[in-house]
Amino acid sequence: MNPAGKENRRTIRVVIAEDQGMVLGALAALLEIEGDISVVTQCRDGSEALKAILTAKPDVLITDIEMPNMTGLDLAAELKRRRTGTRVIILTTFARAGYLRRALEAGASGYLLKDMRAEELAEAVRRVHQGLRVIHPELATEAWAEPDPLTDRERQVLRLAGEGRASADIALELSLSEGTVRNYLSEAISKLGANNRVEAARIARTRGWL
């Protein structure tokens, strides 16, 4: 499993966090092929990953975003706060500007999409380990700047509305009056150029604002 020898000289120690077991194991297998990379822990949720990182002190964390307990973005933010030296690569399905922005704010060193070629992952790990930053080319282009126009309340309300909850229901849940909920929704709809709450929620979701 380590063809070119040099067992321990400069192997990059990696932790992977990914909730789909199949993908998790497969990524580990992919990286283990490389002689200079060693996967020290595989984690299936965010808080598990946090624990693993604090004890194993890996060089690089590769993490999905949407996971149980703690998202990859929360994880990155937490590692930044704690000043563990671990560098973070976000590896996700979603090409959403909001996610990318939040990832960079959380101090992540990489943001890659799962539809990249598999061979590029190991190279990205090496780059990041050297202190470089790797961003998926299509996302790096800028134009992806467009900041989230929604306020916190608008976002909350829109999220629930997108699940099919009625205004009165949402009002109850957030302890607001129904009129206020309708006002926030109306605002969100107009900000996003949608025709109704459902379309608004869809737009916000694809932009990574939800």
Added chain:
Amino acid sequence: MNPAGKENRRTIRVVIAEDQGMVLGALAALLEIEGDISVVTQCRDGSEALKAILTAKPDVLITDIEMPNMTGLDLAAELKRRRTGTRVIILTTFARAGYLRRALEAGASGYLLKDMRAEELAEAVRRVHQGLRVIHPELATEAWAEPDPLTDRERQVLRLAGEGRASADIALELSLSEGTVRNYLSEAISKLGANNRVEAARIARTRGWL
């Protein structure tokens, strides 16, 4: 890469179809570790996979469902029709009864979820190659029998409504009167025990009926 020797004696030839390059390559790496399995082609969409299978004649196809050009389910159906001997394993994120049912109707030999443990994939390949059937345990339990209660029209209308289209808009698209559209939606909502079109669409989607 083939520790236990016995290079060619009984290696199972596999084609993988999966649109996320990273996952595709990783799964291939995972299987290549096994001495008795060989990944002969990696495909990133359905029609590409069909071509590859017709020329390479593999023992087993591992395929995602949602892919460009041709879904994994269509692919399975096509292989059944053409009587290639290739056995099919569906490997997907979605635990939807509708998908499972359609997979079995299309003659698939396996239906696995990506959140299984990675180690189980190779074993599933061997089982399927021996003529056995492997279904993800939670889906095999029955109870997942519950058949789709929606009529074709209800399904069509609900799909559009779930995207945020208005009744009048849907009516136009399907050449129906607006009242009829509302009737279908009302029926669907009541059949699914939902409170409105959005919730109904969500329910139908998670059950694999959309």
Added chain:
DNA sequence: AAACTTAGATGACATTTGTCACTGTGCCGT
């Protein structure tokens, strides 16, 4: 031929949703 089913339509009605204008409060930056 009579009975039944299905897709589609109407009209009436109550409820929900979306819009607007307007009133406050508190916080932040200058």
Added chain:
DNA sequence: ACGGCACAGTGACAAATGTCATCTAAGTTT
């Protein structure tokens, strides 16, 4: 001290949505 902004609310109105009973014109069954 002032303007701007997020937050919260009210009231009123128009439009969209959801429900129901009822109707017709095919098709199928029996």
